Amino acid sequence: MTADIHCDNVAKRYGSVAALDGLDLQVREAEMHGLIGPDGAGKTTLLRILCGLLFADSGRIRLADHDPRTQSRALRAFLGYMPQRFSLYPDLTVTENLRFFADLFQVKPDEREKRLQRLLSFSRLGPFSERKAAALSGGMKQKLALSCTLIHTPRILLLDEPTTGVDPVSRREFWDILAEMRGEGVTILVSTPYMDEAARCDRISFIHKGKVLVTDAPANIPGLYRQQLLEVKTAENVAAARAIQADGGFSSVQVFGDRIHVSAAGDAASMRKRVQACLQQHHISIEEIRPVPATIEDVFVELLR
Amino acid sequence: MNSRIWTILRKETIHIRRDPRSLVIVFLMPIMMILLYGYAITFDIKEIRLGILDQDRTPASHELVHDLTSSNYFIVSGYLQARDEIAEAFLKRRMLAVLVIPPGFSADMGTKAVTEVQVLVDGSNANTATVALNYIKSFFVARSLQMNAEILRSPVNLQPRVWYNPDLKSAHFIVPGLVAVIMMMICALLTSVTVARERESGTMEQILVSPVRSIEIIIGKTLPYVLLALVDAIVVVVFAQMVFGVPFRGDPLWLLGFSLIYVYACLCFGIFISARVATQQIAMMSAMLATMLPSILLSGFIFPILSMPKILQLLSYIVPARYYLVIIRGIMLKGIGPVHLWMPALFLAVFGTLLLMISIRRFKTNLEG
Numbered sequence: 001m002t003a004d005i006h007c008d009n010v011a012k013r014y015g016s017v018a019a020l021d022g023l024d025l026q027v028r029e030a031e032m033h034g035l036i037g038p039d040g041a042g043k044t045t046l047l048r049i050l051c052g053l054l055f056a057d058s059g060r061i062r063l064a065d066h067d068p069r070t071q072s073r074a075l076r077a078f079l080g081y082m083p084q085r086f087s088l089y090p091d092l093t094v095t096e097n098l099r100f101f102a103d104l105f106q107v108k109p110d111e112r113e114k115r116l117q118r119l120l121s122f123s124r125l126g127p128f129s130e131r132k133a134a135a136l137s138g139g140m141k142q143k144l145a146l147s148c149t150l151i152h153t154p155r156i157l158l159l160d161e162p163t164t165g166v167d168p169v170s171r172r173e174f175w176d177i178l179a180e181m182r183g184e185g186v187t188i189l190v191s192t193p194y195m196d197e198a199a200r201c202d203r204i205s206f207i208h209k210g211k212v213l214v215t216d217a218p219a220n221i222p223g224l225y226r227q228q229l230l231e232v233k234t235a236e237n238v239a240a241a242r243a244i245q246a247d248g249g250f251s252s253v254q255v256f257g258d259r260i261h262v263s264a265a266g267d268a269a270s271m272r273k274r275v276q277a278c279l280q281q282h283h284i285s286i287e288e289i290r291p292v293p294a295t296i297e298d299v300f301v302e303l304l305r
Numbered sequence: 306m307n308s309r310i311w312t313i314l315r316k317e318t319i320h321i322r323r324d325p326r327s328l329v330i331v332f333l334m335p336i337m338m339i340l341l342y343g344y345a346i347t348f349d350i351k352e353i354r355l356g357i358l359d360q361d362r363t364p365a366s367h368e369l370v371h372d373l374t375s376s377n378y379f380i381v382s383g384y385l386q387a388r389d390e391i392a393e394a395f396l397k398r399r400m401l402a403v404l405v406i407p408p409g410f411s412a413d414m415g416t417k418a419v420t421e422v423q424v425l426v427d428g429s430n431a432n433t434a435t436v437a438l439n440y441i442k443s444f445f446v447a448r449s450l451q452m453n454a455e456i457l458r459s460p461v462n463l464q465p466r467v468w469y470n471p472d473l474k475s476a477h478f479i480v481p482g483l484v485a486v487i488m489m490m491i492c493a494l495l496t497s498v499t500v501a502r503e504r505e506s507g508t509m510e511q512i513l514v515s516p517v518r519s520i521e522i523i524i525g526k527t528l529p530y531v532l533l534a535l536v537d538a539i540v541v542v543v544f545a546q547m548v549f550g551v552p553f554r555g556d557p558l559w560l561l562g563f564s565l566i567y568v569y570a571c572l573c574f575g576i577f578i579s580a581r582v583a584t585q586q587i588a589m590m591s592a593m594l595a596t597m598l599p600s601i602l603l604s605g606f607i608f609p610i611l612s613m614p615k616i617l618q619l620l621s622y623i624v625p626a627r628y629y630l631v632i633i634r635g636i637m638l639k640g641i642g643p644v645h646l647w648m649p650a651l652f653l654a655v656f657g658t659l660l661l662m663i664s665i666r667r668f669k670t671n672l673e674g
Contacts, residue, residue, distance in 0.1 A: 087507035103312035
């Protein structure tokens with residue numbers, strides 16, 4: 001039995017809204033697979049269908065050769081699922097929460113204590129083991145949630161935006177744990193809104209309007225960008241972006257903090273001239289202007305159009 | 306026992322133990338209700354405000370007034386001078402009834418076959434009016450008999466004896482019924498929110514993706530409350546007995562045993578509501594609505610089932626309090642044992658188990674509506 005995930009032409013409707021619309025996805029065994037996509041793309045619906053909480057209207061789904069709808073109990077024995085809104089029992093301590101989930105999965109007591117110790121040191125929650133979950137910080141709560149999901153050593157792990165709203169340090173620790181799990185051969189499918197997290201995956205799938213638009217290794221994604229990209233830095237980025245947009249000669253203008261990304265189908269030299277002319281007209285001085293390779297984010301912005 | 310049921314049961318027990326506020330409510334609410342209902346619902350009407358319009362003003366009329374008001378059922382709230390003062394006294398609610406003794410009362414009594422006395426009652430509260438009227442009627446019947454006794458012997462002499470509650474104190478009848486109503490409400494509330502709470506907080510989604518079965522969740526969540534509710538029932542019965550002095554003629558152990566069955570049926574009712582409800586608020590509202598009114602109105606707690614329309618009589622068969630009322634009144638007031646009570650107990654057991662089974666079937670281990 002290989003711990004892989006197959007989705008063929010999966011569809012799911014909520015009334016008149018299509019949440020999944022002929023989705024295809026292949027996740028390999030022991031792969032860390034990222035799910036990227038705007039809100040409402042269907043990521044949560046997909047993950048819930050995979051663990052059997054929701055049923056697909058049509059399509060074929062297999063996790064390690066199990067149909068999540070008809071074989072959910074057998075599947076759930078080796079599946080770990082962490083919902084977007086993972087809630088622990090706030091009145092139970094860290095250890096009590098972990099023991100509860102271990103017992104729910106019928107982990108044998110001696111084995112349970114071993115894993116408990118390992119997960120506590122893993123997540124650095126050891127010093128807080130007797131603290132009630134309600135009194136943990138956001139980052140600690142997420143790490144405890146992940147530990148509860150891992151207590152029965154699942155072979156497939158489904159995570160729904162596990163680090164949303166978590167501080168950067170905890171986020172990194174969280175992903176270190178995931179990397180460790182992947183190293184042990186666990187198949188991981190994780191949705192995330194963060195591009196830096198997506199970059200840590202083996203492959204990522206971009207999902208939009210209930211379909212997977214592209215699946216590839218993060219390193220290959222920028223190569224999918226078909227246009228020329230210019231990075232512009234000015235003293236007044238917002239005004240500059242508005243001016244370039246008004247020019248009408250570019251396909252997209254995006255402000256990323258201190259820089260503007262301008263893209264068009266043409267070559268870099270003529271684009272640069274046109275941007276310079278446009279900004280001169282508006283009396284905005286340019287600090288820097290140069291062609292740059294596309295990021296994963298640029299590719300997805302282009303795919304969304 | 307199945308280890309997952311045990312796991313859930315243990316977790317629920319921790320929730321109960323660590324939530325002192327809810328525990329206070331569980332024990333305080335019944336006691337408050339016993340006090341409120343126990344004192345408020347009473348059919349013993351005392352100190353009826355009686356006005357006197359004595360137009361005779363003779364020793365005989367004074368004696369009549371004195372005799373009527375010497376019991377504590379009536380107090381004289383004023384003497385009227387003329388008939389036209391009666392309406393005002395009723396409107397201002399100074400008086401509930403007025404006794405009119407016409408002129409020539411004492412003269413008539415010696416000479417005429419029938420002596421007339423009038424009583425006027427404020428009927429805006431029909432219940433009180435009826436009771437007041439009955440008191441007055443029985444007073445005059447007794448008085449007439451007493452006066453006639455010298456003249457003629459009455460052919461039939463009724464000797465009333467009331468068993469089990471000789472003074473017909475309404476507390477003896479109401480308080481055991483209250484125990485049934487209160488336990489039904491508390492138990493249904495307790496279990497109705499347990500599943501909804503986990504749905505609301507999101508932990509349910511987390512439990513469902515384990516290999517747990519719905520039977521394990523439902524039973525694991527019902528059992529811990531049985532003990533809590535039973536302790537609650539004991540507190541309520543002991544408290545009610547202490548405050549209202551309701552007699553306890555039967556065997557407390559049998560009452561405990563039957564209460565266990567009742568509490569089980571009520572908890573199953575709560576879990577039945579909980580199995581499909583999404584939020585704690587809806588669960589609580591449904592539990593209150595589905596238990597309070599039927600238990601008070603359709604159980605025979607106050608209103609006799611036999612005098613209800615046929616359809617309500619049929620409906621009362623699915624009200625668990627109806628059966629427990631028979632049990633608790635039987636044991637406390639009549640001192641009867643299981644020989645006479647196994648039928649209602651059996652019904653409660655079947656009722657609870659049926660609801661539990663339906664709940665298990667209705668509870669789903671997925672999130673599809």
